[in-house]
């Protein structure tokens with residue numbers, strides 16, 4: 001088993017949004033290998049505390065090792081970040097970081113089945129206690145359901161064609177490995193000199209469906225907001241346009257100086273109110289040239305941050 005090494009993305013930018021301060025309490029909802037968490041603990045010493053969450057047992061083990069030197073300033077939970085609402089309801093906290101998506105070790109370990117670049121079981125579960133795997137979705141969903149997942153979560157324009165090819169292939173033999181799936185997609189949509197592998201969108205979409213990533217992101221934003229103290233800050237890093245849209249709508253909704261009576265936001269139906277949040281940046285922050293050069297996996301990262309008023 002390889003070491004759990006993940007280069008934290010937009011680290012300086014996340015710290016500058018959260019402004020970790022001595023003696024305060026922070027939550028890292030996606031602790032991963034502990035890179036962001038370590039920087040938050042360093043910046044909030046002495047006495048700053050951090051509660052970390054991750055659904056992945058290997059991430060929790062790696063973070064526990066990396067953060068051991070901070071002793072009882074750190075508490076880690078192997079559970080979904082939506083659990084932070086319950087765990088912090090009584091105490092509240094001063095800052096929450098959500099760094100959504102997968103970590104490099106998850107992608108790089110063939111046995112986890114996240115990547116088409118190495119042969120592995122079609123698994124893709126972040127939390128290996130959960131029953132649903134990618135293999136189940138690929139072999140058991142109807143063609144239409146698969147196509148919807150590929151289109152909505154992977155932006156795959158050839159979603160229907162790919163879904164039909166999968167159904168045809170699994171009629172002959174159950175699809176059990178990443179390479180069987182990648183080959184099925186590639187036979188249907190040959191690469192023809194394209195830079196990205198034709199199965200890129202399909203793999204991303206399946207991963208997001210297996211782990212219910214959009215549903216989790218929604219629940220995580222609500223949970224984080226519910227425990228933040230006034231003046232506390234929420235920073236969210238996304239790697240997917242659908243997730244960024246969700247975060248943007250969430251922050252815009254809280255920062256508006258009005259609510260809307262009804263479904264449509266038209267001036268006649270607006271009811272003035274004091275904004276509940278301040279967006280720290282109007283536009284999402286993206287990695288600079290130096291970070292992109294150092295860590296090409298940061299290329300789709302976007303950070304949004306807001307302060308509770």
Ligand SMILES: C[S@@+](CC[C@H](N)C(=O)[O-])C[C@H]1O[C@@H](n2cnc3c(N)ncnc32)[C@H](O)[C@@H]1O
Pocket residue numbers: 006007008009029030031032033034035036037053054055056059079080081082099100101102103126216217
């Ligand atoms: C991009 S990595 C985070 C890396 C981390 N910031 C670091 O510095 O190493 C995302 C992590 O979030 C975890 N994760 C994704 N969705 C989650 C959820 N709903 N609840 C808890 N952890 C989640 C994944 O298992 C993964 O370890």
